[in-house]
Each structure stands twice: as structure tokens, then as C-alpha cells.
Amino acid sequence: MKAVQLVKFGEPAEALKFVDLPDPVPGPGDVVVKIEAAGVCGRDLVVRKGAFPHVKPPIVPGHEGVGRIVDVGPGVEKDTIGERVFLSGIYDGTCEYCKRGLENLCKNAELLGESRNGTYAEYVLVPAKFAHPFHGLDPRVAVVATCPLSTAVYALRHVDVEGKKVLVVGAGGTGIYIAQLAKIRGAEVYVSTRSPDKARVLKELGINTAPEGEKDFDIVVDTVGSPTLERSLKLAKRSGSVLVIGNVTGEKTLLSPALVILRQLKIIGSMAFRPWDIYEALDILKRGLVKPLYTEYKLQDAVRAHEDMERGAVIGRAILVP
Numbered sequence: 001m002k003a004v005q006l007v008k009f010g011e012p013a014e015a016l017k018f019v020d021l022p023d024p025v026p027g028p029g030d031v032v033v034k035i036e037a038a039g040v041c042g043r044d045l046v047v048r049k050g051a052f053p054h055v056k057p058p059i060v061p062g063h064e065g066v067g068r069i070v071d072v073g074p075g076v077e078k079d080t081i082g083e084r085v086f087l088s089g090i091y092d093g094t095c096e097y098c099k100r101g102l103e104n105l106c107k108n109a110e111l112l113g114e115s116r117n118g119t120y121a122e123y124v125l126v127p128a129k130f131a132h133p134f135h136g137l138d139p140r141v142a143v144v145a146t147c148p149l150s151t152a153v154y155a156l157r158h159v160d161v162e163g164k165k166v167l168v169v170g171a172g173g174t175g176i177y178i179a180q181l182a183k184i185r186g187a188e189v190y191v192s193t194r195s196p197d198k199a200r201v202l203k204e205l206g207i208n209t210a211p212e213g214e215k216d217f218d219i220v221v222d223t224v225g226s227p228t229l230e231r232s233l234k235l236a237k238r239s240g241s242v243l244v245i246g247n248v249t250g251e252k253t254l255l256s257p258a259l260v261i262l263r264q265l266k267i268i269g270s271m272a273f274r275p276w277d278i279y280e281a282l283d284i285l286k287r288g289l290v291k292p293l294y295t296e297y298k299l300q301d302a303v304r305a306h307e308d309m310e311r312g313a314v315i316g317r318a319i320l321v322p
């Protein structure tokens with residue numbers, strides 16, 4: 001099969017190679033999914049730079065994927081062949097977090113593209129229970145639900161945005177969906193972005209850029225990370241909340257405890273999503289409540305997708321199509 005392999009950590013052109021790999025063969029309990037669309041996550045950029053010690057090249061990156069089951073291993077119903085599925089994270093279902101419905105925090109979680117070959121490929125091998133059937137959406141639209149919109153769905157479970165003044169910092173692949181979702185949940189939403197193109201697209205959706213000097217937001221959702229976090233804390237009003245979602249650079253940052261104490265801020269981390277958050281995201285897309293913004297690339301152009309994302313030039317999700 002054709003696939004993009006992370007051969008070493010570094011810049012896109014030296015790290016990502018378009019290669020031929022053996023087709024995956026399903027073992028007991030596995031399915032092989034023919035990928036129809038794979039999402040390029042901000043996290044993939046962090047992985048590529050070598051920020052996660054658990055990732056060992058060579059490996060096929062990518063945890064976001066939609067496709068059809070084309071082969072099954074022993075113990076899996078043959079009639080699932082042909083079903084369209086989305087892929088989720090892999091979790092044990094038995095640890096204390098899984099038992100509390102927090103599979104996103106599973107102690108034994110695995111992510112496609114990090115501990116095993118991922119979705120930047122024609123085919124991917126996964127345990128059958130992490131290939132979830134769905135109907136009624138174009139795969140390129142559905143892939144938006146598999147991480148960016150489900151991340152937004154899960155993040156906004158931590159705060160009640162209705163009637164609140166919300167600032168979304170960063171209008172990348174996730175921010176652009178958090179802003180849309182907060183709006184349909186009844187918030188007065190502003191975004192902060194350096195990109196005039198992204199600002200224009202959001203304006204067409206009725207979401208404005210925060211005016212210069214605007215502050216005292218009830219809720220600030222930071223989708224960028226180290227470069228913006230201190231500013232996000234300063235823009236939240238007293239007793240406000242700062243949701244921390246993005247970490248696209250993988251760098252550390254210095255924070256002033258006084259800023260958090262004197263304003264009595266709540267800093268809330270939100271980590272990815274659970275499979276049912278993806279189902280809710282799919283439902284939101286089916287009902288047309290959120291516009292599925294994405295930019296399509298051929299699989300062999302993964303290097304260009306990473307480069308474009310790095311310079312903030314991708315509107316919505318970058319999607320690889322084999």
C-alpha cells in the first residue's frame with residue numbers, strides 16, 4: 001500500500017516520506033479499514049517535531065480517519081465488510097478512568113499514528129471495536145467530526161457558554177469549530193487570529209474578530225498554547241475560565257501564579273474526546289449546524305499539508321485523501 005511514513009523527527013520534507021508498505025493483515029479481533037479521508041491534526045505537527053518520547057520512527061502518522069472495512073480477522077463478523085466507519089483512540093475499557101466514562105484519559109490509551117501505524121495510508125489496521133460504524137455523511141466531512149469537532153464538543157462540556165462572552169484564541173483546525181459550536185450554544189463569540197483569511201471566513205459565519213483592546217471575557221478558549229496562554233489569562237475577567245486545549249508548538253511556558261490568584265481564574269484542561277463525542281459531532285454535521293470547513297490534499301502531498309498548517313495557511317481541517 002501507499003503510505004506516508006514519519007522516518008525521523010524534523011521539518012516536514014525531511015521527516016515525512018511517501019513510501020510503499022506491505023498491506024496490513026488482520027489478526028484476531030482486527031479489521032482493515034481502507035482510508036477515504038485522513039485528518040491532519042495539530043498534534044501530528046508536535047509528533048513530527050519529536051515532542052513525544054513514546055513515538056518511535058519509522059511509523060505512519062495520523063489518528064483521524066474515515067473509511068470502509070475491507071477485511072476482518074478471526075472472531076470478527078464478516079458482514080461488517082463494506083461498512084463505513086470512523087476510527088477512535090484505543091483504550092482498555094477497564095481502568096478507573098474508562099469506568100468513569102473518561103476513556104480519553106485511559107491509563108493504557110493508544111493513539112493511531114503514535115504507538116502503531118496510523119491513517120496517513122491507504123489502509124490501516126485497528127481492533128474492530130475502535131472502528132465505529134456511521135451513515136449519512138461524506139467521508140471528508142465526517143473526518144472533521146473525528147477530532148476537531150469532537151474536541152470542541154468535549155471541551156464545551158466543561159463550561160456553560162450560553163449567554164457568555166467567549167473568546168476563542170486561534171482559528172486553526174480546532175478553533176474554527178469551537179467558535180462555531182459556542183455560537184450555536186448561545187454564546188457571544190469572538191476569535192483572535194493573525195490570519196485575515198480565517199477572520200474573513202469566520203465573519204461570513206457571523207463570528208467576529210475580537211476588537212483591539214477588548215477584554216473581560218467570561219470564558220477564553222486557548223487553542224494555541226505556549227505563545228498565547230499568558231495573554232489568554234489576562235483577557236479573562238475576574239472569576240472567569242480559561243480552557244486550555246491547544247499545544248501546537250509543544251513548548252513550555254512560564255505562568256504567573258499571581259495572575260491566576262488575583263483574578264481568581266479557573267484554568268481547565270480538556271483532553272481530546274470520547275467516541276460518543278464523535279457521534280454527537282457527526283449528528284451536529286448531519287443537522288447542518290456547523291459548517292464543515294476543510295482543505296483537501298492528496299495523500300502524497302502530506303509534506304505540503306504540514307508546511308501549510310505550520311504557516312497558518314489552512315482554513316479548517318487539512319484532509320489527506322489517498
Ligand SMILES: [Zn+2]
Nearest residue numbers: 041043064147
Ligand atoms: Zn486530532
Ligand SMILES: [Zn+2]
Nearest residue numbers: 093095098106
Ligand atoms: Zn482505560
